[in-house]
Amino acid sequence: MSPLFSLFLLHIIVSAAGAQLRPHYYSESCPKAEAVVRHVMKKALIREPRSLASVMRFQFHDCFVNGCDASLLLDDTPTMLGEKLALANINSLRSYEVVDEVKEALEKVCPGIVSCADIIIMASKDAVALTGGPDWEVKLGRLDSLSASQEASDNVMPSPRANASFLIDLFGKFNLSVKDLVALSGSHSIGQARCFSIMFRLYNQSGTGRPDPVFDPKFRGKLNKLCPLNVDQNVTGDLDATPVVFDNQYFKDLVAGRGFLNSDQTLFTFPETRAFVQLFSRDQHEFFKAFVEGMIKMGDLQVEQQGEVRRNCRVVNSRHPVTPRTCL
Incomplete structure (x- = not known):
């Protein structure tokens, strides 16, 4: 393709x-x-x-x-x-x-x-x-x-290097709004990511040979220790300060310059997305509401194609197409 x-x-x-x-x-x-x-x-x-x-x-x-x-x-x-x-x-x-x-x-x-x-x-x-x-x-x-x-x-x-402008265009192709983009990025409220994804931010942002200037200095120091230049880049770091709790801490961290990924922190530095980051950092209820709306919209994404109900999720049952399921 x-x-x-x-x-x-x-x-x-x-x-x-x-x-x-x-x-x-x-x-x-x-x-x-x-x-x-x-x-x-x-x-x-x-x-x-x-x-x-x-x-x-x-x-x-x-x-x-x-x-x-x-x-x-x-x-x-x-x-x-x-x-x-x-x-x-x-x-x-x-x-x-x-x-x-x-x-x-x-x-x-x-x-x-x-x-x-x-x-x-x-x-x-x-x-x-x-x-x-x-x-x-x-x-x-x-x-x-x-x-x-x-x-x-x-x-x-x-890519984790993507900026907000690119992400807005990408999500728009799926009829997902700027608000959807910011809310769904809040999925990074839980989990971890690899040092591989942030080495350029720490040591060579935009080819400058310097770190991303929007980093909170203390947070950057913490990441330098976690991900030194000679690190195994599969080492992982927390995506926000409460990585096993789904909450709005992710957005509070972005406001404070403590975003782990470039694609996260750019949501606060870019004017078109900043207001939603600020809103969700203040109001967890609004974040939760917008997140649910975004997940439902994303779950509706489909293409016209034939399919089946697999018996094993890793392999197809057969190569013979099945008529798409219709509502009874």
């Missing part, structure tokens, strides 16, 4: 599937579905709190690439380069085994019913709710893709 075609594809991503997506989709076919997902996510939280932040990010990295279809979860095959090794995902996304555990539990209760794409949506919501964030009703009824594309992911997903 060429970059030009990928950009064109962004414009045809639609929420037409919203006609088939609805709350309580599995109320008859698998009434325990959402409870099963929540149970597995609770176990994951106890086992490794960071895994919830990792699972939450699956929705972003899946839905932005040809819609919410669980293409992200497919392993490579001899004839297909999937998305797991795409630039934005390799050595970054993790905890795929949590989704495997959810799928295994659901297959025991109602085999062949709940799609992996819907699992991502439910698990992402649970990751937020179980770490102190808002809870909300999710729309379900997605099918799983029959393929994945590393190139499509590389052509779409932003």
